[in-house]
Amino acid sequence: MSEEDVRGGLRDAVADEPPLDFDADVLVATARHQVGRRRALIGVGVATVAVAVAAVALPAVFGRGQAPVADRPASTATTTSPPTRVPSTVSPETPYRYTADELRRRSQQMASHLRRAVPTVVREGWGFDFGEFGGEAAGHFYDGQNYVNAPVGFTIDGSRYSIFVTTWVSGVADPSPATVCAVACKQLGEKDGGQLVSTTDNLEAQTIRTVYHFRKNGSVVQISVYNYDMAGEPPPVYMPTIPVTLDQLTTLATDPELGL
Amino acid sequence: MRQPDEESFRRFAVEHAARLRRSAYLCCGDWHLAEDLMQATMIKIYRAWSRVQKDDSLVNYSRTVLLRTWLDEKRRPWRRSEQSSAAVPEQVDEAPGPADSPDRLWARELVHKGLLRLPPRQRAVLVLRYFDDLSVAETAEVMGCSEGTVKSQTARGLDALRASVSRLVGRVAS
Numbered sequence: 207m208s209e210e211d212v213r214g215g216l217r218d219a220v221a222d223e224p225p226l227d228f229d230a231d232v233l234v235a236t237a238r239h240q241v242g243r244r245r246a247l248i249g250v251g252v253a254t255v256a257v258a259v260a261a262v263a264l265p266a267v268f269g270r271g272q273a274p275v276a277d278r279p280a281s282t283a284t285t286t287s288p289p290t291r292v293p294s295t296v297s298p299e300t301p302y303r304y305t306a307d308e309l310r311r312r313s314q315q316m317a318s319h320l321r322r323a324v325p326t327v328v329r330e331g332w333g334f335d336f337g338e339f340g341g342e343a344a345g346h347f348y349d350g351q352n353y354v355n356a357p358v359g360f361t362i363d364g365s366r367y368s369i370f371v372t373t374w375v376s377g378v379a380d381p382s383p384a385t386v387c388a389v390a391c392k393q394l395g396e397k398d399g400g401q402l403v404s405t406t407d408n409l410e411a412q413t414i415r416t417v418y419h420f421r422k423n424g425s426v427v428q429i430s431v432y433n434y435d436m437a438g439e440p441p442p443v444y445m446p447t448i449p450v451t452l453d454q455l456t457t458l459a460t461d462p463e464l465g466l
Numbered sequence: 467m468r469q470p471d472e473e474s475f476r477r478f479a480v481e482h483a484a485r486l487r488r489s490a491y492l493c494c495g496d497w498h499l500a501e502d503l504m505q506a507t508m509i510k511i512y513r514a515w516s517r518v519q520k521d522d523s524l525v526n527y528s529r530t531v532l533l534r535t536w537l538d539e540k541r542r543p544w545r546r547s548e549q550s551s552a553a554v555p556e557q558v559d560e561a562p563g564p565a566d567s568p569d570r571l572w573a574r575e576l577v578h579k580g581l582l583r584l585p586p587r588q589r590a591v592l593v594l595r596y597f598d599d600l601s602v603a604e605t606a607e608v609m610g611c612s613e614g615t616v617k618s619q620t621a622r623g624l625d626a627l628r629a630s631v632s633r634l635v636g637r638v639a640s
Contacts, residue, residue, distance in 0.1 A: 207577075207628050209596065215577025216597040220488045224497050228483045230476045233505065237512035348585070379611040385534065390513060407538075414538075 240408050302375050304466065306347040312466060313339030313347070313354050319463040320371065324358050327457050328369070328450060331360035337437050352378050354466065357437035362449045366435035369450070371458070375466045376424030386418055394452070397460045398422065404452055411444035417455040425466055429459045475515045479508050482525065486532050492593045493536050495582045503539065507532040529598065529608045533590055540586055580630035588623035595620055 304312070317339055325334055337357040338344040347354070355372040374381065383391075386403050394402035399422035407414040416430040431450045434442035458464070486507055490500035510531050511518065518527055581589055587609070594605045595616075602620075606613045 207631060209624070212577060212592065212596045212624065212627065216492055216581070216593065219578035219581075220491060223484075223488065223491070226484050226487060227501065228480075228504075230479050230483075233479055233508055234472060234476060234512070236505075237509045240509060240513075351585075379615070380534070380537075380609070382610065385530075385610045 302377070302466075303350050304352075304375060305349050306351070309341075309347040309351055309354055309466075313356070316354075316371075316373070316464055317356065319461075320356070320358065323458065323461055323463065324360070324369065327454050328360060328362075330362045330449060331367075333359075333361040333366075335359035335437070359435045359437050365445050366438060366443065367445065367448065367450065368432045368434070368436045368438070369455075369458070370430045370432065370436065371464065372428040372430075373464055373466045374426040374428070376421075378424075378426065381418060381420075381426055381428065383418075383420055394456060397456070398462075400460070402456060402459070404455070412442075413444075413448060415448055415450075415452070415455065417452060417459040419456075419459040421465065427459045427461075427465050429455045431455060471515055471519065474519055475512055478511075478519075478524070482528060483508065486528060489529065489593055489598060490532060490536060492578065492581065492597055493533075493586070493589055494539075495578070499539070503532060503535050506535050510535065523607065526600075526604060526608050529594065529600075530610065533608065536590075537586055576631050576634050577627070579634055580627050583630045584623055584626050588619055588626060591616060591619040592623045592627065 317336065321334075321336055324336075325331065335358065337359070339354050339356040340346045341348065341351045341354060344356075353372055353374045355370060358369045358371065359366060360368070379385075383401055383403055386405060390405065392404045394404055394417065396402060397419065401420040403418045403420070405416045405418075407416075411433075413433040414430050416428060419427045421427070431448055433445045433448045436442065483504055487497075487500050487504040490503040490507075491497055494500055494503065507528065511528055518524055521527055581592060584592070590609065591605060594600045594608055595602075600608065602613050602616050605616045605620075609616065
């Protein structure tokens, strides 16, 4: 099969495409609505930050000391300015090539740790359901695979939510601060020499909040929380809010026991 | 967004929606999901429009956003199980449609089914190189990797596609 055959095969594969159900007005209206909701959320965030800053600043004004900056947890609201493209600060390395067996063994270690770590961090949760680590599918690994991931479902106040843990080998080009921030992101500072970045995706009723820890050694830990149980049976039930904070996600993303 | 910006976004969306949906379909193998991916991609581009609209590589930027949107989608287990349920047929349907020869149907079925069996980034690199006709440098820019990686992924992807198609041919023939 030649390259020309591949070209022809791909062209033929879309030859009988169904009619495109696309209305630019509807798309723009949806996008406008989402941008508006996003701004409203940022407004709430700014108000929350103002209250938090006041809470911290007032004791300082009256003479109480604070912990050194280095000892403080990573801030979750370092900026409310418009997102910008951020150059990668992690120097690229040649990715370590894991075998499928190595990935399986490492995943088992991380799975054991997650069973302790997630309930400790998400204290409000119960009914934890730990999915199997894998790649393209649960329990599936292949030589040279550069990531592994696993879902964790849980209940808070009677509603199901989920966290998705993805760990990447060192030296991957994507995700990087540049690719993650290509659309919009929030800088959360640094921890252990690694950059922390968060993103929030809103699509219709679905919300996904993610914290990435771009570690000093080039590996990446990505923790996403969903406003529904993404590992549960479809159709998903979307909740209006996510009762897991960026600080909680950051704690998991910077957990030294997680990572490839 | 200002009115002129919104108009320019609208024009971009109308011009590129079909192309993005086709690329998405080749990657995911499902027209409905491809439409969702295209819409999600367009909304992300809308949010960034004021910054990216004058970018020379806007079209390739849209490909990058689509790629990321699809890869994110694939990481959701319930989506993955939806995709994996689309089993490869044991027999190719050779019933001719209008203007379709059986040979053409055969090739279409095999190349795309073979493509859907490859790892996601190999699939993406083949779509970008052989469907979108991007150069190695452009593909590297879209995928956020080096040109060397694009070359090696393309070579591996073609080998894997050939092997995958051979296996499918064997299954259909047996």
